[in-house]
Amino acid sequence: MSAQVDYASFRDPSGYVLHREGRVLRAVTSRGAPDYAAAEEGGLIAELIERGWLVATKRLEAPANDPALGDAIILLEHERLPFISYPYEWTFSALRAAALLQLDVHLAALARGFTLSDSTAYNVQFRGASPIFIDVLSFRRYRDGAYWDGYRQFCQQFLNPLLLQAYAGIPFNPWYRGAINGIAAAELRPTLPLRRQLSLRVVKHVTLNAALSAKTAATSAEKAIPTLLRAGLPLAALRNLIGSLRAWIAELSWSAGGASTWSDYEATRLYLDEALAAKQAFVRDFVAATRPRLLWDLGCNAGEFAFLAHDAGAAYVVGWDSDRGAIEECFARAARGGRPVTPLIGDLMNPSPSQGWAERERGGWRARAPADAALALAIVHHLAIANNVPLAAIVDWLLSLAPCGVVEFVSKEDPQVRRMLSAREDIFPDYALAPFHDLLARKARIVRFAELPGGTRHIFWYDGGRSQ
Amino acid sequence: MTPSVDDKCAHVAPTRAAKSMRWRRVRQAAAMSALLSLGLPIAPAHAYLDPGTGSILLQALLGGAAGAAVIARLYWHKIATALGIKRKSPEPKDEVSARNG
Numbered sequence: 114m115s116a117q118v119d120y121a122s123f124r125d126p127s128g129y130v131l132h133r134e135g136r137v138l139r140a141v142t143s144r145g146a147p148d149y150a151a152a153e154e155g156g157l158i159a160e161l162i163e164r165g166w167l168v169a170t171k172r173l174e175a176p177a178n179d180p181a182l183g184d185a186i187i188l189l190e191h192e193r194l195p196f197i198s199y200p201y202e203w204t205f206s207a208l209r210a211a212a213l214l215q216l217d218v219h220l221a222a223l224a225r226g227f228t229l230s231d232s233t234a235y236n237v238q239f240r241g242a243s244p245i246f247i248d249v250l251s252f253r254r255y256r257d258g259a260y261w262d263g264y265r266q267f268c269q270q271f272l273n274p275l276l277l278q279a280y281a282g283i284p285f286n287p288w289y290r291g292a293i294n295g296i297a298a299a300e301l302r303p304t305l306p307l308r309r310q311l312s313l314r315v316v317k318h319v320t321l322n323a324a325l326s327a328k329t330a331a332t333s334a335e336k337a338i339p340t341l342l343r344a345g346l347p348l349a350a351l352r353n354l355i356g357s358l359r360a361w362i363a364e365l366s367w368s369a370g371g372a373s374t375w376s377d378y379e380a381t382r383l384y385l386d387e388a389l390a391a392k393q394a395f396v397r398d399f400v401a402a403t404r405p406r407l408l409w410d411l412g413c414n415a416g417e418f419a420f421l422a423h424d425a426g427a428a429y430v431v432g433w434d435s436d437r438g439a440i441e442e443c444f445a446r447a448a449r450g451g452r453p454v455t456p457l458i459g460d461l462m463n464p465s466p467s468q469g470w471a472e473r474e475r476g477g478w479r480a481r482a483p484a485d486a487a488l489a490l491a492i493v494h495h496l497a498i499a500n501n502v503p504l505a506a507i508v509d510w511l512l513s514l515a516p517c518g519v520v521e522f523v524s525k526e527d528p529q530v531r532r533m534l535s536a537r538e539d540i541f542p543d544y545a546l547a548p549f550h551d552l553l554a555r556k557a558r559i560v561r562f563a564e565l566p567g568g569t570r571h572i573f574w575y576d577g578g579r580s581q
Numbered sequence: 582m583t584p585s586v587d588d589k590c591a592h593v594a595p596t597r598a599a600k601s602m603r604w605r606r607v608r609q610a611a612a613m614s615a616l617l618s619l620g621l622p623i624a625p626a627h628a629y630l631d632p633g634t635g636s637i638l639l640q641a642l643l644g645g646a647a648g649a650a651v652i653a654r655l656y657w658h659k660i661a662t663a664l665g666i667k668r669k670s671p672e673p674k675d676e677v678s679a680r681n682g
Contacts, residue, residue, distance in 0.1 A: 231630045231649050265636035317643060325642075327636030340651050341641045348642030443651050 116181035120473035121235065127250045130191075131181060137193050138173070140185035146251045148227075149187060150497050152252040157225045166218055167520065168192055168238075168247045178455060189249065193427035195453070199271065199475050200234040202457040202465055203288035204437070205278050205367040208285070209243070211237040212271035213551070214244040216359045223352060228255040232263030234270040234295070235475075239455045256446035258345020261354065265326070268273050268318060269295030272358065273346055276319070277301055279365040280309045284437060286458050289337045293469055298351035308404035316360055369438030387566035392521070393421060395563055396488065399574045400425035411461060412492040416443035418452045422488065431484070433459035461492060479513065485519035487511060495522045497544055498533050504543065506553045517557075517576040520550050527569035546571055 116138070119130035127145025131138040141149050150160050153172075161167035169192035175185050182188060200208055214237060219229050236248040261267075273296040274285035281304040288296060296321045302310070309315050311315075321441035322329060396418055400408070406428045410419040413432030423430050432454060434440045456555045457480070459465060467477035489511055496502040511520060523530055524546055550573075553559060557577035564571050642649050 127629075211642050260632060260637055260640050262630050262632040262641060264629065266631045317639075321642070322635065323637055324635075325638045326633060330638075331634040334652075337651055338637060340632060341637055344641070344642045344651055350640075354640065354644055548642055 118181075120471070121469070121475065123470070125230065126248060127230075128185075132195045133181075134269060135193065135435050137191040139170075139189040139191060139249065140182050140326070141187035141189065141250065142184050143186050146186040148253045149250060152227055153513065155225050155227065157222060157227055157252060159247060160225070161218060161221060163222045164221075165243070166214060166221070166246055167249065168245055168490065170249050191247070191249075193381075194238050194240065194245070194522050196239075196431050196455060197476070197481065198239060198431075198457050199465065200237075200274070201293070201294075202459060203239075203286075203287050204456065204458060205275070205285075206440045206441060206444050206448070207239065207242070208234070208271065209275055209362060209365060210242070210448075211239075211244040211412065212267075212362050213359060214246060215267065215271065216362070218246050218356050219355055220352065220359075222252055223255060223348070223355075226255050227252045228259060228261070229253070229263055230272065232261075234268035234465075241451065241453045241455060243451075255348075257348065259351075260342070260346045261351055264354070265322075266295070266341060267358070268322060269297055270317060271295075272362065273298060273301045273393070275362060275365050276315075277304060278311075278367050280305050280315075290392060290465065292471075293475060296322070298326065314357075316478075318358070320417060349488040385567050390572060391563065391565050392490070392570075392572060393418075394563070395572050395574070396490075396519055397425040398561075400427050400486070403486055403517060404428075405515075407431065407484045408486045408488065409482075409484040410488045410490075411514070412490065412495070413443060413456060413488075414439045414484065416446050416454060418488055418490055419443065419456070420450070420452060423452055423454055427473050427486070428453065432456040433461070433464075461496060482514045483541075484515040485517075487515035489518060489520040491521050491523060491529075493549070494527075494533065494544075496529050498530060498541060501540075504549050505552050508549075508556055512556055512577045516578060517560075517574075520575065522546055522573070524547070524569045526573070527567075530569075 116133040117134060118132040121294060122128075125145070127143060127148070128139055128141040129141060132547040147348040158167065158170060162169055163417050173188045175182055175188035181556055200211070203211065211234060215232055215234075219232075222228060231251050236246060236251060237244050238247050239245065274289050277283050277285045277288070283304060285296070298316070302319050302323050305319070309321065325334070399423045404426045408419075408422055408430045409425040410416075410422065410430055410432040413419045413434050413438070414434055419430045419432040430453065432440070432443055434443070434456070435458060435496060437458065439458045440458055446452070447454040447456060464478040465475075467473060467475065467480045469475045473480075480535050493504075493507055496507050497504055509542060511518065525531070525534065525541075525544060550559075550562075553573060559576040560576050561572055562571065638652060642652050
């Protein structure tokens with residue numbers, strides 16, 4: 114049996130994650146075993162799983178002489194999550210929910226005599242719109258006076274990106290995607306309006322944090338560190354620090370305001386109700402027949418078809434869209450309904466790349482594909498006409514993300530496309546239904562094909578066989 | 582402005598300056614031993630993540646009277662100089678001239 118060590122699982126020598134035949138295993142080394150065993154015996158692991166805060170975990174018998182598990186003392190199996198996403202793909206509300214979970218898990222751990230070894234946002238994942246903590250090896254027995262080792266990391270990966278968007282109105286995602294370890298206090302500070310810089314909380318956690326982390330301050334303070342570590346941070350002070358950050362983050366908010374192009378799309382769309390009904394029925398039939406475990410909705414907007422697909426039989430839906438207002442709305446809907454739909458920020462023209470250590474630590478879209486099925490509704494004209502992508506390349510790209518799906522083709526006669534072409538030269542002589550149909554038919558079987566009422570939109574159910 | 586104790590020390594008889602130095606050492610030792618008497622571990626044994634010097638300083642400042650006192654001591658010289666309570670320390674200059682001479 115071959116096992117693949119997860120590319121992101123190398124930082125903490127306490128253990129590592131393995132993927133074996135679709136199962137997610139975690140080997141715990143001699144370094145991590147005492148703390149894990151204590152967290153298990155102390156009831157912390159069971160309590161957090163019971164609350165739905167920690168990924169379901171059970172102990173396995175570690176087989177002797179398994180070369181893949183050379184140094185494992187304890188072997189664990191985790192519940193397999195439907196999809197791994199990264200904080201730079203999350204909406205503002207998602208990052209805030211993840212931050213609150215991180216702090217709640219820490220407070221619950223402290224109550225049982227444990228602390229967390231780090232505060233990385235990559236230790237939180239989503240099931241629908243509910244955050245879940247995934248790193249069982251973060252728990253360490255708390256020692257009186259211990260500082261919060263992950264405080265700076267928490268600020269960089271949770272607090273600062275949230276403040277950037279809530280206080281400065283700058284979306285954190287592009288910055289976070291470029292700086293995958295988060296945003297430093299010194300980098301955040303100049304973006305904040307003066308009014309915010311004067312608030313005591315910003316002075317403490319941003320300004321002072323930046324000043325004390327500056328090289329000159331850090332060097333001059335090195336002498337004091339042994340004394341400070343001996344003096345210790347009282348438990349009440351640690352709890353207070355975590356609690357005050359929690360209260361602050363809970364009240365942060367962001368609203369798209371007039372910035373959103375698509376969030377009111379459902380109310381203002383240009384096509385007929387009958388066309389919508391026909392499209393819904395088509396997608397419902399496709400999902401009911403294929404019953405995908407994981408469906409990607411490309412350009413999901415506020416989630417209209419993502420939720421419909423779940424209702425029709427898709428076990429889990431990941432929705433991608435670059436419009437922050439729409440995707441924020443989609444997240445709110447998924448959260449309200451407790452739906453297994455995870456909306457993520459993603460630009461179809463520039464999806465998240467594989468990056469981090471050796472370009473494998475955080476997977477890009479292709480590294481996390483294929484899904485079982487894809488929805489590509491009303492996106493082909495955006496790719497082809499707004500972004501000049503050749504139709505053949507669009508077909509190949511769709512088939513690389515999922516073996517089957519539904520794709521909609523909007524003709525030049527459609528008001529939407531006419532509007533897109535109104536201010537530019539039409540350099541797209543090949544953009545037409547017949548060539549698109551041929552390109553798709555060359556690469557996949559067209560299971561069903563329909564013209565939507567109104568005559569300018571056509572919809573295809575395609576099946577490319579096994580994923581490429 | 583009334584001259585501070587340190588100002589006086591710099592200019593009066595060496596015996597008084599020496600006494601003042603001795604007092605300072607005693608006070609420092611007392612503060613240190615008070616902190617040491619808490620009997621806490623020097624460094625966390627499990628940290629694979631570098632918490633960052635600045636982060637420890639900030640937590641100490643926000644979180645504990647003892648920590649804040651250590652930091653106040655650390656920065657007292659600079660703060661006092663900035664406020665004009667204390668003159669810039671003449672010692673380094675003296676050392677250099679002593680070595681050169």
